[in-house]
Amino acid sequence: MGDTVNADDTAKDRSVLRVGVVGVGNISGQYLQAIPRLTNLKVTAIADLDAERAAKAAAEVPGARSVKPDELYAAEDVDLVLNLTIPAAHAEVAQLAIAGGKHVYGEKPLAATTAEARVVLESAERAGVRVGCAPDTVLGTGIQTARAVLDAGDIGVPVAATAFMVTPGHERWHPAPEFYYRPGGGPLLDMGPYYLTALITLLGPVKRVVGMSSTPRPTRVVGSGPRAGTEFGVEVETHVTGVLEHEGGALSTLVMSFEVWAGQLPRIEVYGTGGSLEVPDPNGFDGEVSIFRAEAKEWEQVPESGGYRDASRGYGVSDLARALGEGVPHRANGQLAFHVLDVMESLLAAAKSGESVTVGSTCERPAAVPAAARPEVR
Known part of the structure; x- marks a missing residue:
């Protein structure tokens, strides 16, 4: 998986976004393989309703620990919650993460309905945190x-x-x-x-x-x-x-x-x-x-x-971390x-x-990713 960032160093270096993963389903393996290669991200905690499954996943990610979902939302060493739960739970998990003061990046769709998604975005705006969403x-x-x-x-x-x-x-x-x-x-x-x-x-x-x-x-x-x-x-x-x-x-x-x-x-x-x-x-x-x-x-x-060359799932999270540090909009x-x-x-x-x-909504077309661009990759 490449080099890892020491937990103490991560706490001091706020250019590294500390990630807590909720949901250890089929897609989680792709994220957990990619994120350790991205120098502006660090997985610190992993949670799942199945505690044994969370513990098994955490054991394979250097520096990560398994916790209960409620503990993850309140954890001081988690800056962003990576929401990999089933679609029906996306909005609820996002709301819990935002209530804990965390940025949130979720698998698609953003929520099961636009009504739920609107509440998520409004809550994030009030809390001053960012919302990202696959696909990246x-x-x-x-x-x-x-x-x-x-x-x-x-x-x-x-x-x-x-x-x-x-x-x-x-x-x-x-x-x-x-x-x-x-x-x-x-x-x-x-x-x-x-x-x-x-x-x-x-x-x-x-x-x-x-x-x-x-x-x-x-x-x-x-x-x-x-x-x-x-x-x-x-x-x-x-x-x-x-x-x-x-x-x-x-x-x-x-x-x-x-x-x-x-x-x-x-x-x-x-x-x-x-x-x-x-x-x-x-x-x-x-x-x-x-x-x-x-x-x-x-x-x-x-x-x-x-x-982004050689990209994989997790690059949208890295792009969010980059944009957060630069004070510009993230793409996903x-x-x-x-x-x-x-x-x-x-x-x-x-x-x-x-x-x-x-269609009642609109959006800005995200900024293009330049040729040969790479986030900070180990």
């Missing part, structure tokens, strides 16, 4: 290189985009998949944040949506682990499609589905007045970017021209995450009503 995949070289192409005008004025995420469902591999099919889950709220955050990073905020949705299968079956074969009910839409009107005028077509066994659709493509752009998987940090220019006869690969911020959640909620409302829905 858009900070990597893949999406940032694509953004650099668009910002340079290399495909002219963006006219439209497509974004597709299709899969049969996560129950095939996840040993406890029920939360994916309960409020706060579904393909849109689970995977939509990656695609919508990328589209907003590329094309700007969304002002209006139309959509349709369905739930073809009322039940699912756990496909792996000790509970394999267990049937459970589906409470959310499992296929969602819509059109997003960006404030700049571009129209994005979005398909998010847990109902497709196989597909050969592009992850994201952007179409402009002077060409087209192929964008890599927004659930990853890198990947090839290709451009087709109006005067060309074939696609050509774009050289890396933006983004609460306002962006709120707008993404608002777009998703509006899309589901449009699908239910059969009418277009105006």
Whole structure:
């Protein structure tokens, strides 16, 4: 995992943001592997409702200890709470962290509803702390290189985009998949944040949506682990499609589905007045970017021209720590995450009503990550 920061030194050096992790689920391993490489972060405490699981995770992170969740929120050696709980608990955990005077960075979505998310942001503003939220995949070289192409005008004025995420469902591999099919889950709220955050990073905020949705299968079956074969009910839409009107005028077509066994659709493509752009998987940090220019006869690969190199989950937290020290906005911020959640909620409302829905929020397009940028990495 690389060198570690001595706990006493960390307490003295406030350029290092001390992180307390709440929730030791599947995604936590990626954060706990990355954070020890980031010199402006230090994991000091880990908590989970399963104390044994928290202790096991803490034993693998030098300098970290396992604690109860309530102890973590009050801990003097925790500056930021990394909220890796299930979506239904995101808002509650964020509120507890903020009440303890901590900054908070959470897995997506920011909350199960915009009503809950709004309270989180308002509480953070009153407390004078920051809110960050995944995905930070858009900070990597893949999406940032694509953004650099668009910002340079290399495909002219963006006219439209497509974004597709299709899969049969996560129950095939996840040993406890029920939360994916309960409020706060579904393909849109689970995977939509990656695609919508990328589209907003590329094309700007969304002002209006139309959509349709369905739930073809009322039940699912756990496909792996000790509970394999267990049937459970589906409470959310499992296929969602819509059109997003960006404030700049571009129209994005979005398909998010847990109902497709196989597909050969592009992850994201952007179409402009002077060409087209192929964008890599927004659930990853890198990947090839290709451009087709109006005067060309074939696609050509774009050289890396933006983004944090060799990034992984946790770089959004490091970017928050950097921005906090510099007194500037961080990129994976609460306002962006709120707008993404608002777009998703509006899309589901449009699908239910059969009418277009105006998105009530907006956000600033986060600052681009320059080419060859790196946070302080060991």
